[in-house]
Amino acid sequence: MALNPSRSLSSTCKVLRQCRPSALTAAPVRPFSSTIARSFEYDAEPEQNQRPRWSYTPEKMKGPGFSINIVKDPRRKEWSCNEDPAVLDAMYNRLLGPQGEKMLPDEIKWLAITHKSFDQGRRGFNTRLAYYGRHILAFEATRSILVSPAGLSETVTPDAFNRTHFSHPALASADKLSNQQPQEIIQKEKMAKLAVEIGLPEVLRWKPRLPENLEGSGLTVVLNQTLYAIIGAISLQHGAEVAHKVARERFLRRLGA
Known part of the structure; x- marks a missing residue:
């Protein structure tokens, strides 16, 4: 049977008239806010936008204004850094060396000498840079032993079965590592002494656990980590060739390698 368009249209209009007006009028959709959202946290504080990043703690990194840690001696909370x-x-x-401050940007220079204990780590810290730089210095210390002109011991223990050890020119220097280890060159005490000579403790940014006992707070370890971080920062900024050259000339030579 064919459909009657006029009858279908009239029945539809009749149903629409019987509906309540509230059913036909849907609730308006809530419009989006017309206010412009802030894209950066610095918009609310234009005075901080002019300051270097290393010199202040971002507002959104700050806590509620109090700490749940109870300090036994309030004097230990007082510590100032350069x-x-x-x-x-x-x-x-x-x-x-001369013009050495120009090897790194300002932000990286401050980051390399910042320990994670400073400002609760909210301004960044040098842990990853130190991990990278430590491997660079250890590699150069090993290389300095292998290329050193120090002669090997000619005394050879006779073999009970008259066997001959394998020898190759490429392996001739490997036995030098049995006489000296890289850890002997980059000892913590030697590295800490170098740090004191260049005045690193005066610019180090950290918060010792015991201000009255810096050694007991781990000053030697923190100084070593900071020197490693400087090498790591130079490698990331200028490449491996420059970093290895700095490690040889500005570190290992002073350490007696």
């Missing part, structure tokens, strides 16, 4: 860029540049010049 904030003068000139003092920091002087340290880099003593370590890397």
Whole structure:
């Protein structure tokens, strides 16, 4: 049977008239806010936008204003670190030579000397840079032993079965590692002494656990980590060739390698 378009249209209109007006009028969709959202946290604080990143703690990184840690001695909370860029540049010049402060950008220079204990790590810290730089310095220390002109012991223990050991020119220097280890060159005490000579403790950013006992707070370990971090930062900034050259000339030579 053929459909009657006119009858279908009239029945549809009749049903629509019987519906309540509230059913036909849907609730309006809530429009999007017309206000412009802030894209950066610095918009609310234009005065901080002019300051270097290393000199302040971001507002959204700050806590509620109190700490749940109870300090037994309030005097241990007081510790000041260097904030003068000139003092920091002087340290880099003593370590890397003239114009040494220009090898790294300002943000990286401050990051390399910042321990995770400083400002609860909210301004960044040098742990990853130190891990990278430690491997670079260990590699150069091993290489310095292998290429050293120190002669090997000619005394050979006779074999009970008259066997001859395998020898090859490429392996001739490997036996030098039995006389000296890389750990002997980059000892923690030697590295800490180098750090004191260049004035690193005066610019180091950290918070000792015991301000009255810096050695007991791990000063030697923190100084070593900071020197490693500087090498790691130079490698990431200038490449491996420059970093290995700095490790040989500015570190290992001073350590007696």
